[in-house]
Amino acid sequence: MQIRTLFAGLLAATLMVGLPTLNLAQAAEGPAKAQKAKKKTQQAAKPTAPAASPASAPAPAAVPAAAAPSPAGAAAGAAAAGVAGAAAAGALAAPADGDQKAALDKAIADAQAARKKAASVGGEWRDTAKMIKQAEEAGAAGDFAKGLKLANEAQKQGELGYEQAVREKGAGFPDYMKKQ
Amino acid sequence: MNKTILTLAAIGLTLGAAGASQATPQEDQAMFQSYFMKRFPNVPKDDFVNGAYALDPVGRENWEAIEEFPPYETAVSNGEKMWATPFANGKTYADCFPDGPAIAGKYPYWNKDKGTVVTLTMDLNGCREANGEKPLKPETGPMAELNAYIAFESRGQIRKVVIPEDDPRALAAYEKGREFYFTRRGQFNFACVTCHGANSGNQLRSEILSPAFGHTTHWPVYRSKWGEIGGLHRRYKGCNEQVRAKAFEADGEEYRDLEYFMSYMDNGLPLNGPGARK
Amino acid sequence: MRSLGKFATGATVAALGWALLLPSPHAANAPVGDVEAGKAIAMDRAKGNCIACHMIPGGQSPGTIGPALVAMSSRYPTIEKLHAQIYDSTVANPQSAMPPFGKNRILTEQELNDVTAYIWSL
Numbered sequence: 001m002q003i004r005t006l007f008a009g010l011l012a013a014t015l016m017v018g019l020p021t022l023n024l025a026q027a028a029e030g031p032a033k034a035q036k037a038k039k040k041t042q043q044a045a046k047p048t049a050p051a052a053s054p055a056s057a058p059a060p061a062a063v064p065a066a067a068a069p070s071p072a073g074a075a076a077g078a079a080a081a082g083v084a085g086a087a088a089a090g091a092l093a094a095p096a097d098g099d100q101k102a103a104l105d106k107a108i109a110d111a112q113a114a115r116k117k118a119a120s121v122g123g124e125w126r127d128t129a130k131m132i133k134q135a136e137e138a139g140a141a142g143d144f145a146k147g148l149k150l151a152n153e154a155q156k157q158g159e160l161g162y163e164q165a166v167r168e169k170g171a172g173f174p175d176y177m178k179k180q
Numbered sequence: 181m182n183k184t185i186l187t188l189a190a191i192g193l194t195l196g197a198a199g200a201s202q203a204t205p206q207e208d209q210a211m212f213q214s215y216f217m218k219r220f221p222n223v224p225k226d227d228f229v230n231g232a233y234a235l236d237p238v239g240r241e242n243w244e245a246i247e248e249f250p251p252y253e254t255a256v257s258n259g260e261k262m263w264a265t266p267f268a269n270g271k272t273y274a275d276c277f278p279d280g281p282a283i284a285g286k287y288p289y290w291n292k293d294k295g296t297v298v299t300l301t302m303d304l305n306g307c308r309e310a311n312g313e314k315p316l317k318p319e320t321g322p323m324a325e326l327n328a329y330i331a332f333e334s335r336g337q338i339r340k341v342v343i344p345e346d347d348p349r350a351l352a353a354y355e356k357g358r359e360f361y362f363t364r365r366g367q368f369n370f371a372c373v374t375c376h377g378a379n380s381g382n383q384l385r386s387e388i389l390s391p392a393f394g395h396t397t398h399w400p401v402y403r404s405k406w407g408e409i410g411g412l413h414r415r416y417k418g419c420n421e422q423v424r425a426k427a428f429e430a431d432g433e434e435y436r437d438l439e440y441f442m443s444y445m446d447n448g449l450p451l452n453g454p455g456a457r458k
Numbered sequence: 459m460r461s462l463g464k465f466a467t468g469a470t471v472a473a474l475g476w477a478l479l480l481p482s483p484h485a486a487n488a489p490v491g492d493v494e495a496g497k498a499i500a501m502d503r504a505k506g507n508c509i510a511c512h513m514i515p516g517g518q519s520p521g522t523i524g525p526a527l528v529a530m531s532s533r534y535p536t537i538e539k540l541h542a543q544i545y546d547s548t549v550a551n552p553q554s555a556m557p558p559f560g561k562n563r564i565l566t567e568q569e570l571n572d573v574t575a576y577i578w579s580l
Contacts (some may be wrong), residue, residue: 074366086424091352104188119426120362122428122434123365124426124427125366125367125424125425125426126327126366126367126420126421126424126426126427127367128426129426133300153563156563157367157563159299160367160561160562160563164364164365164369165363166366167366168363168364168371169359170357170359171359171361171362171363171364171371172362173208173555174362174373174377174378175201175361175553176377176378176553177211177212177215178211179375180211180214180215180218366519367557367562367563367564368562368564369548369557369558369562370555370557374555375555378553378554378555379523382521382522382523383521383522383523384510384511384521384522385509385510385519385520385521386521387520389523440570
């Protein structure tokens, strides 16, 4: 009877403390990791068609952002982007611009959504919109890495601003004013 | 078993009641004013209208010297011209405001028909629109100058904002403004009270943080930093951006409600606009 | 009632176990920071701007909102604790007037390590 109760306590505490804390820990230190993981899954799940690709079918699925593209996809992307020879070079060629652009577009869309969510509770931060604009400009200039970095940072700002506003709900007089 | 249930129920009810009841505006105001009077016991109550200059003798001396040739003089005289100049249709501001121009003491107020807090600049713009004129940006430029003239003419009026008891929406607006004041925001995570409550009188770099009590009485302000006159909502925007929060709209709902709360906290103080500040 | 006691003991043991196992953003980044880089961050209005609120030896026009930054290693038992405070001071004091330099991503991880190293040296 006693051992069973002891274990019940251990299990209960583990579940009550462990699960939410693990979620928090992931949230605290891993938005980047979670983001990357999410992106990899989504890249794998959907075909990455370069927006400007004229003739060819959408590139095959399962092309993670940084990995080697299949020859067909690379050729299509390279043709569309006008980057000669890069794909032909072989397995570890840079991913087609189309993939990167799609990734950036997605990141910018996510950042805008996060910004709007923060704004909906009055918690938008000052620099978020500017960061998103800079991400768009970087993308337009072909600097997708910079654009991704900015968009991801803007998304984090949106998330932090939202959490802050929700946490602060009901704010009132501080204790040091109440007890004088 | 019965006793346990009763005790738990009693505790629950008490906690519930304590959580549900917030202080009334009158209680808030008493607590707010008493906090600052205790924090700065050497400052006479009416002197809180002078902000940091009520706390800093050197700053005050410099400021009093500046006030000999006030930097807002031009704004006041421009505002006076605006007040007197007829609209295209021949009417003037005086037709909208028969008690004018000394009308600053009536604002902000709760407008039952509109169901919102109304600021002086809103009513001035309303007068313009009713007479076929375009509204002006409320917190800067010509509207701020008109405001400066009205404030100057209204000096000495006593702040007496009313929260009408027969309209619960007024109390709701007050409470929204109160919540705004105490909400941490921006990347820097500051609430208005963070700097102007417990840190009032302390120095941020070389600037003394002014106490919240008296914050609304001396607007609009000629701020050296701006090189021109600006309204209270312009300062709200600047403060929000300084803590890296996105600013809200001048004369928008958030800042109107905030002004309503802050002005109510200043009830009893004499109006002393326009002001001159760094 | 006795089984409640056992339950509680088990629960406490498990909770403590979890607390010890949890990764901390501070222990993991036992700061490898550059003191000189950290000083620049502390004085830079666009970065740490520590001088805005804290007296720092050698700093100009310091603020008086926070305590003077002296004898830091005697006030903070480990550099990790100092790192945690700069990361998010509202953990120790919900009323804190200090921005969460780490949590709110005002400084990068490296900048946080650098400024921690500098402040720790004071």
